[in-house]
Amino acid sequence: MDVLNQLADGFAVALQPKYLLYGFIGALLGTIIGILPGLGKSTTIALLLPLTYAIGDPIGALIMFGGVFYGASYGGSTTAILVNTPGEADSVVATLDGHQMVKRGRAGAALVTAAVGSFVAGTIGTIAITLLATPMVSLALAIGPVEYFSFILLAFCLVTALGGHPLKAAFATLFGLALGTFGIDLNSGQSRFTFGMPELQEGLDFVVVAVGLFAVSEVLIGIGMVRGHVDATVKPVGKLRMTREEVRHSLPAWGRGSVVGFIVGILPGAGATMSTFLAYATEKIFAKPTVPFGKGAIEGLAGPEAANNAAASGALAPMLFLGIPGSAATAIMLAGLQGFGLPTGPLLLDEHPSVVWGLIASLYIANVLLVILNLPLVPLWVKLLKTPPALLYPLVLAICVIGVYGVNTRMFDIYLMFGFGILGFAFRKAGIPLAPMVLALILSPLMETQIGRAVNISRGDWSVLLSSPAANAVYVVALLVVLLPVVGHVRRRRAAQATPDEDRTPEPTHV
Amino acid sequence: MADSLARAAEELRGSGSPVDPGGPARARAAASAPAHAPVPPQPPALVQGPAGVGGTGPAGLDDEAGVEDPSPEGSAPERGAQLTRAVFLAVVPLLIGGLYLWQVLKLPELGRQVVVSPRAWPLLIAGAMVLFATLITVGIVLRRWGLADDGEDEHLQRNDVLGVLLALLVLAVTFEWLGFLLSSFLLVGTLSTMTSPDRWRRNVLTAAGFAVVSQVLFDQLLGVHLPQGLLWIPTW
Numbered sequence: 203m204d205v206l207n208q209l210a211d212g213f214a215v216a217l218q219p220k221y222l223l224y225g226f227i228g229a230l231l232g233t234i235i236g237i238l239p240g241l242g243k244s245t246t247i248a249l250l251l252p253l254t255y256a257i258g259d260p261i262g263a264l265i266m267f268g269g270v271f272y273g274a275s276y277g278g279s280t281t282a283i284l285v286n287t288p289g290e291a292d293s294v295v296a297t298l299d300g301h302q303m304v305k306r307g308r309a310g311a312a313l314v315t316a317a318v319g320s321f322v323a324g325t326i327g328t329i330a331i332t333l334l335a336t337p338m339v340s341l342a343l344a345i346g347p348v349e350y351f352s353f354i355l356l357a358f359c360l361v362t363a364l365g366g367h368p369l370k371a372a373f374a375t376l377f378g379l380a381l382g383t384f385g386i387d388l389n390s391g392q393s394r395f396t397f398g399m400p401e402l403q404e405g406l407d408f409v410v411v412a413v414g415l416f417a418v419s420e421v422l423i424g425i426g427m428v429r430g431h432v433d434a435t436v437k438p439v440g441k442l443r444m445t446r447e448e449v450r451h452s453l454p455a456w457g458r459g460s461v462v463g464f465i466v467g468i469l470p471g472a473g474a475t476m477s478t479f480l481a482y483a484t485e486k487i488f489a490k491p492t493v494p495f496g497k498g499a500i501e502g503l504a505g506p507e508a509a510n511n512a513a514a515s516g517a518l519a520p521m522l523f524l525g526i527p528g529s530a531a532t533a534i535m536l537a538g539l540q541g542f543g544l545p546t547g548p549l550l551l552d553e554h555p556s557v558v559w560g561l562i563a564s565l566y567i568a569n570v571l572l573v574i575l576n577l578p579l580v581p582l583w584v585k586l587l588k589t590p591p592a593l594l595y596p597l598v599l600a601i602c603v604i605g606v607y608g609v610n611t612r613m614f615d616i617y618l619m620f621g622f623g624i625l626g627f628a629f630r631k632a633g634i635p636l637a638p639m640v641l642a643l644i645l646s647p648l649m650e651t652q653i654g655r656a657v658n659i660s661r662g663d664w665s666v667l668l669s670s671p672a673a674n675a676v677y678v679v680a681l682l683v684v685l686l687p688v689v690g691h692v693r694r695r696r697a698a699q700a701t702p703d704e705d706r707t708p709e710p711t712h713v
Numbered sequence: 714m715a716d717s718l719a720r721a722a723e724e725l726r727g728s729g730s731p732v733d734p735g736g737p738a739r740a741r742a743a744a745s746a747p748a749h750a751p752v753p754p755q756p757p758a759l760v761q762g763p764a765g766v767g768g769t770g771p772a773g774l775d776d777e778a779g780v781e782d783p784s785p786e787g788s789a790p791e792r793g794a795q796l797t798r799a800v801f802l803a804v805v806p807l808l809i810g811g812l813y814l815w816q817v818l819k820l821p822e823l824g825r826q827v828v829v830s831p832r833a834w835p836l837l838i839a840g841a842m843v844l845f846a847t848l849i850t851v852g853i854v855l856r857r858w859g860l861a862d863d864g865e866d867e868h869l870q871r872n873d874v875l876g877v878l879l880a881l882l883v884l885a886v887t888f889e890w891l892g893f894l895l896s897s898f899l900l901v902g903t904l905s906t907m908t909s910p911d912r913w914r915r916n917v918l919t920a921a922g923f924a925v926v927s928q929v930l931f932d933q934l935l936g937v938h939l940p941q942g943l944l945w946i947p948t949w
Contacts, residue, residue, distance in 0.1 A: 426869030592909035633864030
């Protein structure tokens with residue numbers, strides 16, 4: 203009942219006209235960036251962050267980011283279905299059956315199932331966050347610095363195991379941790395890695411690094427491909443309607459997708475992309491053999507689309523209640539909270555309940571807004587698809603300059619942004635993932651603080667990090683997360699070596 | 714990026730099952746040319762970029778997919794890209810790790826007692842960085858673990874990328890002197906005309922409109938102070 207009262211307070215905040223406007227702007231922007239290539243959720247939130255500092259309202263900023271977060275999933279699906287070109291990585295699976303439905307003349311049904319599925323999943327996900335809020339915060343307040351450190355370590359291990367080639371993801375994580383040590387050490391007051399530059403006394407500005415790594419690198423790659431770009435052709439959409447049969451097939455898929463998506467979304471590093479693949483695999487398991495997956499099966503669209511949105515809710519839970527972001531986008535949102543001077547972690551709900559419940563309530567509202575926006579405005583989104591990339595990327599770059607210069611009004615940040623842009627470009631070409639780097643950058647000071655606290659309490663005894671049974675259990679899980687892929691690889695190799703050549707079957711591909 | 718995602722979608726459809734395009738499928742997937750993009754087929758790049766951490770599986774360690782000898786069917790640009798990636802991975806992480814470790818060791822000792830030295834956490838990180846960077850270098854040299862197999866391999870117009878870098882350099886030098894209005898107009902106009910020279914009128918008009926609208930919106934309305942530079946811009 204207390205949760206319901208708090209949620210009611212949250213609605214009282216979120217339904218204020220100015221916050222409704224922020225939510226609408228966020229949902230609209232999110233849908234647009236989901237449709238357009240070149241900008242993802244993380245980049246958009248990073249660009250919006252300095253501008254929201256100018257507005258000076260943390261609740262408004264968070265509500266806008268929540269709208270962007272959900273809206274990007276909706277928008278990415280629209281292009282995936284209509285044009286067979288996903289606007290976001292989370293929407294790749296939507297092309298498998300979604301675009302096939304368009305070819306069969308069921309474009310309207312495809313868009314409706316995606317929109318309604320996203321609405322259902324977003325609602326389920328938001329209810330789940332509502333229910334999880336108090337238990338997660340209670341858990342977080344009950345644990346000490348050693349346990350907190352172990353959870354962050356587990357998050358990093360998951361990100362490393364799930365975020366690309368393990369060795370490269372591990373290096374990216376460590377590089378991010380290293381960047382997080384720049385500036386003044388909070389324990390001792392000592393300056394570290396400032397190279398005599400006063401601008402680095404407070405460390406590397408997260409927004410500058412994120413915009414450089416994601417947005418500028420995307421522009422470099424995008425502009426390099428402009429000459430090869432061919433405009434998308436869009437088939438007519440027709441009536442936005444589902445048949446009873448299609449609804450009957452979609453309903454259970456929406457439910458299953460929501461559950462899969464939310465659980466996967468909570469895991470740091472897993473992300474909405476993985477949730478959509480898992481949801482697709484789940485639908486194939488539950489479906490009858492006659493269901494034509496890959497040829498326009500509505501379950502193949504409904505499940506992943508629900509998972510996509512539910513994962514967005516799931517990702518918000520650890521960020522809001524534990525202060526541990528699971529993706530680049532939530533890491534940037536966390537940086538935004540810190541930039542507004544708000545405490546992150548369990549204290550956020552404790553000391554600023556209106557911020558958290560206001561955001562959760564606004565997610566309900568954003569879901570409704572997005573269904574209203576997405577379906578009737580399909581013709582507008584189709585026009586947006588024809589935005590020439592030759593214009594889009596230079597505009598994105600100019601917006602990056604505005605956003606970054608607005609943080610501290612100094613050229614140093616522009617130079618830093620460009621430097622990280624080039625670095626991000628090089629890393630992407632080399633296959634070194636950027637998201638673990640950004641996660642580690644934001645969590646590095648927190649990790650160091652927790653270690654410092656633990657070792658201080660034990661008066662210099664570093665073995666305190668192994669003194670908690672709960673933390674030790676988490677370390678074991680973290681080790682398993684890292685080692686299992688390696689063990690699996692070794693076993694597959696041994697099996698392959700033991701099998702005579704003529705009996706070998708091709709290595710199965712799997713999620 | 715949109716073309717990369719489209720290619721990933723084509724690859725998934727071709728395999729008939731929900732494969733993880735970041736895994737072994739990527740090594741085999743490049744054959745099918747996407748229907749609407751004339752660039753050479755390239756492995757997709759789902760894991761990279763703003764979408765966040767993607768869902769690649771553990772197949773990065775799979776030797777069968779990870780042998781770095783380019784396949785006989787691989788084109789010269791693909792082999793060149795793989796070689797460049799291999800050289801980068803063999804050198805740069807180790808260089809970064811080594812530099813960081815060197816800087817950590819240069820941190821001065823405090824003259825007073827602290828329980829946790831300011832060197833402690835960076836030293837842990839530096840040690841781990843050097844370890845993993847060494848493993849990457851060993852993996853590249855011994856051609857194990859498929860380290861050079863994944864990466865964003867889109868065929869880029871090198872001159873256009875260099876053009877962007879040059880434009881950024883000019884912007885960095887002239888931004889405060891010229892002011893936001895003029896420098897953003899020049900940036901957007903120049904870069905869009907570089908890649909789309911036949912639509913220069915559209916590009917110039919868009920650049921001018923963007924510069925003016927942004928100046929009003931951000932500087933005047935939102936209070937994000939942008940440099941005036943050479944122009945006098947009235948405030949209200």
